[in-house]
Amino acid sequence: KQEVTQIPAALSVPEGENLVLNCSFTDSAIYNLQWFRQDPGKGLTSLLLIQSSQREQTSGRLNASLDKSSGRSTLYIAASQPGDSATYLCAVDSSASKIIFGSGTRLSIRP
Amino acid sequence: DAGVTQSPTHLIKTRGQQVTLRCSPKSGHDTVSWYQQALGQGPQFIFQYYEEEERQRGNFPDRFSGHQFPNYSSELNVNALLLGDSALYLCASSLGRINYEQYFGPGTRLTVT
Numbered sequence: 001k002q003e004v005t006q007i008p009a010a011l012s013v014p015e016g017e018n019l020v021l022n023c024s025f026t027d028s029a030i031y032n033l034q035w036f037r038q039d040p041g042k043g044l045t046s047l048l049l050i051q052s053s054q055r056e057q058t059s060g061r062l063n064a065s066l067d068k069s070s071g072r073s074t075l076y077i078a079a080s081q082p083g084d085s086a087t088y089l090c091a092v093d094s095s096a097s098k099i100i101f102g103s104g105t106r107l108s109i110r111p
Numbered sequence: 112d113a114g115v116t117q118s119p120t121h122l123i124k125t126r127g128q129q130v131t132l133r134c135s136p137k138s139g140h141d142t143v144s145w146y147q148q149a150l151g152q153g154p155q156f157i158f159q160y161y162e163e164e165e166r167q168r169g170n171f172p173d174r175f176s177g178h179q180f181p182n183y184s185s186e187l188n189v190n191a192l193l194l195g196d197s198a199l200y201l202c203a204s205s206l207g208r209i210n211y212e213q214y215f216g217p218g219t220r221l222t223v224t
Contacts, residue, residue, distance in 0.1 A: 020182060030148075030211075031210035032210055034212065034213065036215070040198070041220070042216045042217060042218070043115075043117075043201055043215040043216050043217040044154070044201065044203075044215040045214060045215070046213065046214060046215070051210075053214045089122075089153055089154075091154075093209075093210060093211075094211030098156050098159065098167050098169065099144070099156055099213070100156070101154050101155070102144075102153050103151070103152055103153045104153055106129075106150075
């Protein structure tokens with residue numbers, strides 16, 4: 001059974017810092033892993049999708065990596081801004097369990 | 112190009128009542144998935160509709176049912192509402208059932224009193 005874990009549950013950093021969010025999963029038989037951003041009370045915004053055959057994806061200040069063998073993905077945010085404050089969720093798409101989400105990391109960027 | 116839309120935005124119901132939530136997928140998408148998100152948790156997969164049929168289902172009771180129409184829009188129905196059904200209900204659409212990027216709507220906030 002696929003389980004997805006995100007640690008830490010909450011993170012607060014000063015503006016301008018580079019930071020890394022972590023996502024781990026138990027079953028490496030995945031199709032893809034997707035990172036989302038969620039603002040309070042809102043829907044999810046897709047940030048990056050990494051196919052199982054890929055090692056990383058980049059979009060602007062965001063870089064996501066995938067290591068299937070170790071069951072890990074990281075989301076790197078460069079030069080953080082107050083507007084980056086949100087909850088970040090990772091979701092794993094695997095054949096057996098469909099899409100499983102982690103509980104998210106609540107990120108706060110201090111001005 | 113309209114993204115995924117959901118209605119209503121908010122809803123308040125009483126225990127035991129029934130509710131219907133609606134979702135229109137992103138233009139060009141043929142697959143709709145529904146999720147329940149409790150406060151402080153990640154979304155949990157309810158079910159997926161493709162070609163007007165339920166294709167996959169998560170660990171939700173039969174009180175949760177759905178439908179997909181020929182124009183790919185979808186409804187989520189919940190019968191005999193419980194207090195624990197209070198949550199944000201999210202709809203996501205994709206092109207295809209497997210291994211495609213999902214696009215989410217803004218959600219419907221359901222409160223059961």
